[in-house]
Amino acid sequence: MSDLIESKEYFEESFKKLEMGESRLVETVFEKCEFIQCDFSSASFTSCKFIDCLFDRCNLSLVALANTRLSNIEFLGCKLVGIDWTKAYWPRFDFYSQLNFKDCILSGGSFFALKLHESTFEDCRLHDVDFRNTELNKSVITGSDLSNSLFMQTNLESVDFTDSYSFNIDIRQNKLSKAKFSQLEALALLRSLDILLVD
Incomplete structure (x- = not known):
């Protein structure tokens, strides 16, 4: 798959070597998806949802996460430089971040x-x-x-x-x-x- 489509729901899909630097996605949902060696540097995610997803050796540096929900996400060997995580959507009563980082920057x-x-x-x-x-x-x-x-x-x-x-x-x-x-x-x-x- 070459590009992601805005306002679409993706379930149990695998994305490899996507080149989406500086792209913009709004109200897009990813559940149980994996991203492998993808480039999302300086991309903008607005009101999106990532649920039970894996990012493996991806570049997400300077990504914008405006009102985006991150639930049970694993990052392996990813570059995540300069991200303001406070801009994401954090439910008031969700006491667990469910973010896991290994070998990441x-x-x-x-x-x-x-x-x-x-x-x-x-x-x-x-x-x-x-x-x-x-x-x-x-x-x-x-x-x-x-x-x-x-x-x-x-x-x-x-x-x-x-x-x-x-x-x-x-x-x-x-x-x-x-x-x-x-x-x-x-x-x-x-x-x-x-x-x-x-x-």
């Missing part, structure tokens, strides 16, 4: 104040990501590079940060009860206390 994105309970970020590059005021409790953020990402009033209770690194998390400004860190990387949590560590 999510740098420059914003999850500001979203409810992302039990999300998964595995082996991801998360440079300059805005996690301020975000609910991430019980999430898995393992093996990921969090350079220059922002955490402030963030709920990180019971988050698994095993093997993640380069984070700057102020333990006085975030909820960290029962969060799990690799022993060596956990020393970075002491930076905010203005104390001196000696051998």
